[in-house]
Amino acid sequence: MKVLVDLCIVPIGVGVSLSAYIAECEKILMEAGLKISLHSYGTNIEGDWDTVFAAIKKCHKKVHVMGAPRISTTIKLGSRTDRNQTMEEKVDSVKSKM
Numbered sequence: 001m002k003v004l005v006d007l008c009i010v011p012i013g014v015g016v017s018l019s020a021y022i023a024e025c026e027k028i029l030m031e032a033g034l035k036i037s038l039h040s041y042g043t044n045i046e047g048d049w050d051t052v053f054a055a056i057k058k059c060h061k062k063v064h065v066m067g068a069p070r071i072s073t074t075i076k077l078g079s080r081t082d083r084n085q086t087m088e089e090k091v092d093s094v095k096s097k098m
Contacts, residue, residue: 001049004087006076008042009059011068021066025059037087046087049079
């Protein structure tokens, strides 16, 4: 099943600069072959449910290996069965009404 996810991973206990941790997660998501779009407070992900969640698990493992004793993650997701919708289509639909 295809899923669109908004993912925000926040390592805790590693200081205030988190970009190195986020960069490693972005690499993992790309290596998984997922369509991603980084934004200022997270990453939008498009892909197969199992592939997406396996990659998120790898992100958590990597961030822990990098030294984060705790991680707080927020996930928002949506799936559809009536059609195959992309991240861009969702954004374009809103923009067309502005």
